Amino acid sequence: MMVVRPIQADDYTALRELARKTGPGFTSLQDNDEQVAGKIEAALEAFKPSSLPDEALYLFVMEETDTGDVVGICGIEAAVGLSEPWYNYRVGTLVHASRELNVYNQIHTLTISNDHTGYSELCTLFLSPEARHSKNGALLSKSRFMFLAEFPQRFNEYLIAEMRGYSDDKGVSPFWEGLGRHFFSLDFAEADTLSSMDKVFIAELMPKNTIYTNLLPKDAQEAIGKTHEATTPARKLLEAEGMRYTGYIDMFDGGPTLVSRTNDLRAVQDSRYVKAHVMNDKTEHQPEGEFYLVSTTDFASFRCCMTAVDIVGNHVVGLPQAVADALQITEGTTVRIVPMASGRRF
Numbered sequence: 001m002m003v004v005r006p007i008q009a010d011d012y013t014a015l016r017e018l019a020r021k022t023g024p025g026f027t028s029l030q031d032n033d034e035q036v037a038g039k040i041e042a043a044l045e046a047f048k049p050s051s052l053p054d055e056a057l058y059l060f061v062m063e064e065t066d067t068g069d070v071v072g073i074c075g076i077e078a079a080v081g082l083s084e085p086w087y088n089y090r091v092g093t094l095v096h097a098s099r100e101l102n103v104y105n106q107i108h109t110l111t112i113s114n115d116h117t118g119y120s121e122l123c124t125l126f127l128s129p130e131a132r133h134s135k136n137g138a139l140l141s142k143s144r145f146m147f148l149a150e151f152p153q154r155f156n157e158y159l160i161a162e163m164r165g166y167s168d169d170k171g172v173s174p175f176w177e178g179l180g181r182h183f184f185s186l187d188f189a190e191a192d193t194l195s196s197m198d199k200v201f202i203a204e205l206m207p208k209n210t211i212y213t214n215l216l217p218k219d220a221q222e223a224i225g226k227t228h229e230a231t232t233p234a235r236k237l238l239e240a241e242g243m244r245y246t247g248y249i250d251m252f253d254g255g256p257t258l259v260s261r262t263n264d265l266r267a268v269q270d271s272r273y274v275k276a277h278v279m280n281d282k283t284e285h286q287p288e289g290e291f292y293l294v295s296t297t298d299f300a301s302f303r304c305c306m307t308a309v310d311i312v313g314n315h316v317v318g319l320p321q322a323v324a325d326a327l328q329i330t331e332g333t334t335v336r337i338v339p340m341a342s343g344r345r346f
């Protein structure tokens, strides 16, 4: 049974192993002892029961309860841009028109923005390749919405997620080639890694004035707001939960930033509390059919699973014993529940 739970100090070895698999481009979890230790330390701080800091990194791991193996990680940053600026390009429109000459042109512009300062951010999602089956990726990603639904006071009114931008089959980002490279004089991967360690480079090197996109190469223009092929399923999943592209992109690869009001997220709107009835494996018919996300209401020992359930009544739901064990709950415990698939109601 897969369960998503807060990361713990003794997950270091497992996380260090996962960090070897992420590869270049996954700047928030690299093959680097110090970074892994730093992430765990930040997350342990965030999950201290008494803490309610503005900036907190809530990191979760996905554990296979039969083996104890950690196979994935995901996170929520409580607020971005508070200790250093958070950068995006805002895609704007300017109309250059002359009635006398019968000319009318709409031009898109890119302006540096820190508009998402203070917003919460979905971050650091990685699932080990061997575990990419049986909706595990969806559980890993969506479990965060259950945590957001349970603890809204810990998060900003708005939530963002930055999607990896388009690059071609050789890994070349046309947006970077058409814009950033002129100023950074480095390959995308190098600039990406450097800027994730020290964002001063962005302020120092990226152009300060508004860019007219019609002056960019065609392929760079086309990459504005376009997602990398491998990231398209993740984008669809977040859109189904209510997140939207609202004209903000990454300054380096042109990838879209998705935004939602935290309150408008599907899991926040549609999830509800029920009492758990722990089913007997031997005497009760085990539930089948549609999957639900089921999470606990605890903070430091938050847990989330996906499972078919037995809807007993409006306020009681039957859960298999294995799920109750994975959630560490007993008969009568209140849990939060929502259908896995968007567009489904109770």
Ligand SMILES: NC(=[NH2+])NCCC[C@H](N)C(=O)O
Residues within 6 Å of the ligand: 085, 086, 087, 088, 162, 191, 192, 193, 195, 196, 199, 202, 250, 251, 252, 253
């Ligand atoms: N692909 C990149 N490294 N882009 C620059 C960083 C962008 C990100 N929004 C930040 O401010 O940290």
